[in-house]
Amino acid sequence: MSDYAGENLLRLMADRGLSVRQVAEKTGLDERTIRGISSGTNKPHARTLHRLADGLGTAVDEFFLDPSQLLYRRFDRQTNPMVEEVLQDHQELFAGWSEADFAELHSRMGAGGPLTREGTLSAVRQMNRKRTLHEKLDLLLESSHAQLIGGMIDLAHEQIVVERG
Numbered sequence: 001m002s003d004y005a006g007e008n009l010l011r012l013m014a015d016r017g018l019s020v021r022q023v024a025e026k027t028g029l030d031e032r033t034i035r036g037i038s039s040g041t042n043k044p045h046a047r048t049l050h051r052l053a054d055g056l057g058t059a060v061d062e063f064f065l066d067p068s069q070l071l072y073r074r075f076d077r078q079t080n081p082m083v084e085e086v087l088q089d090h091q092e093l094f095a096g097w098s099e100a101d102f103a104e105l106h107s108r109m110g111a112g113g114p115l116t117r118e119g120t121l122s123a124v125r126q127m128n129r130k131r132t133l134h135e136k137l138d139l140l141l142e143s144s145h146a147q148l149i150g151g152m153i154d155l156a157h158e159q160i161v162v163e164r165g
Contacts, residue, residue, distance in 0.1 A: 005049065005063045006040040012056050013038070027055030059098030079114055080106045086120045093124050101127060 013023060020038070024031045029051055036042030037052075044052070044063075053060040077083070083106055087094055105127065110119040140149045 004065060004067060005044050006038050007067045008063045008065055009034070009038045009052065011067065012058060012062060016056065018056075023052070023055065027051045029055075059100060061098055061100045065100070077106050080108070080120075082115050082117055082120050086117060086124065090121070090124070093121075093128065096131075101131075 009023075013019075018026070020031050020034050023029070023034050027034075029048065033042065033044075033048065034052075037044050037048070049060050049063050053062065083102075105120070105123055108115055108119075108123050110116055115123065137149070140146065
């Protein structure tokens, strides 16, 4: 699975001030499993990562992040302070957001610099719309309409490639 799971597990534990025992209690995993993952000696299964994510209140994506990329997140959060203000005023827009979603939002820039309040709201709505479309597409691709939808996507993609080419 993830080459970064151990480092990210340690980071998440430190961020939340949790011990191995506390993580075990929150996730229902054995302490040896948690120690093995955090030391890098055990590669976690997908279901283990899901239990960790659920217990730590984060997205599974957090275990796949390259820790060296996290410095950019801190920088982006400092250069885009409006995001935190919008988050406080419009918490309902951020339901179901992962750390990766917040990182993407913080990394966006407006014309000439950091996002404005309106730019932040627009970006959040656009990201939510995109997520909704992805969820609908996932459902359609698992239905009896998968072949039809796949063909439509291929056709639209081909048209865009030709237009840009």
